[in-house]
Amino acid sequence: GENVEQHPSTLSVQEGDSAVIKCTYSDSASNYFPWYKQELGKGPQLIIDIRSNVGEKKDQRIAVTLNKTAKHFSLHITETQPEDSAVYFCAGKIQGAQKLVFGQGTRLTINP
Amino acid sequence: SAVISQKPSRDICQRGTSLTIQCQVDSQVTMMFWYRQQPGQSLTLIATANQGSEATYESGFVIDKFPISRPNLTFSTLTVSNMSPEDSSIYLCSVGAGGAGELFFGEGSRLTVL
Numbered sequence A: 001g002e003n004v005e006q007h008p009s010t011l012s013v014q015e016g017d018s019a020v021i022k023c024t025y026s027d028s029a030s031n032y033f034p035w036y037k038q039e040l041g042k043g044p045q046l047i048i049d050i051r052s053n054v055g056e057k058k059d060q061r062i063a064v065t066l067n068k069t070a071k072h073f074s075l076h077i078t079e080t081q082p083e084d085s086a087v088y089f090c091a092g093k094i095q096g097a098q099k100l101v102f103g104q105g106t107r108l109t110i111n112p
Numbered sequence B: 001s002a003v004i005s006q007k008p009s010r011d012i013c014q015r016g017t018s019l020t021i022q023c024q025v026d027s028q029v030t031m032m033f034w035y036r037q038q039p040g041q042s043l044t045l046i047a048t049a050n051q052g053s054e055a056t057y058e059s060g061f062v063i064d065k066f067p068i069s070r071p072n073l074t075f076s077t078l079t080v081s082n083m084s085p086e087d088s089s090i091y092l093c094s095v096g097a098g099g100a101g102e103l104f105f106g107e108g109s110r111l112t113v114l
Helices: none
Strands: A004-007 A010-014 A019-025 A030-038 A045-051 A056-059 A062-067 A072-077 A086-094 A106-111 B004-007 B010-013 B019-025 B032-037 B043-049 B068-072 B075-080 B089-097 B102-105 B109-113
Touching (some): A004 A086, A010 A019, A019 A030, A019 A086, A019 A106, A030 A062, A030 B102, A045 A056, A045 A062, B019 B109, B032 B075, B043 B068, B043 B075, B075 B089
Parallel strands (some): A010 A106, B010 B109
Antiparallel strands (some): A019 A072, A030 A045, A030 A086, B032 B043, B032 B089, B089 B109
16 A cells, blocks of 8 residues: 655754655555644544645745655745644555555744 | 534543543445544544444554444544543544545544543
8 A cells, every 4th residue: 555754754844944744655646645634633634635646736925846756746935924824734645546544744843 | 525523522530430522424425434643733533434334553553442433424533531631632534535536625624631
């Protein structure tokens, strides 16, 4: 089955700097890769996703890149702000399946 | 997206008891799922709640421990049976909504078992 590895487990950056979180997946049949942000005491919120037919997707300060050959994808947050502090999860889904497999999560802290 | 409401939002229970968590969606959805998030951990799929038939459980989860109901396309329940402290977790309802198959989550039900 699919396995998703995420790193780093914790990341601390200065406000205004960029943050990058990386994930690798094992099953080449995976074709959908969402990213979730989970704030303390809340459920995961879908912030951006990418499908295997594109290499990059951007939404304001957030971007995701996908390298199908290497089977890895990354979340990039630019101009970080204190409200970006949260736990971020990547996930992968195999084509034709409904199940999302999650990475271990990254606790991002933005220092003012 | 869909608006997903879970009840209770949190509860403290005694070991050996059972608790039923409800998930209500504001629109009809085909796919509903239940996830568990142990303290400080990632999300693990418990089961897919199927409307009109038995839920499909993932490896390591059984119906006797986590019975699930799905009477219609907007509602599901998850029961955590005969609870022990190891069941202390956040239980999350998730639905497939949106034209591209995105999954959305409720706010979770935070369960503490003493």
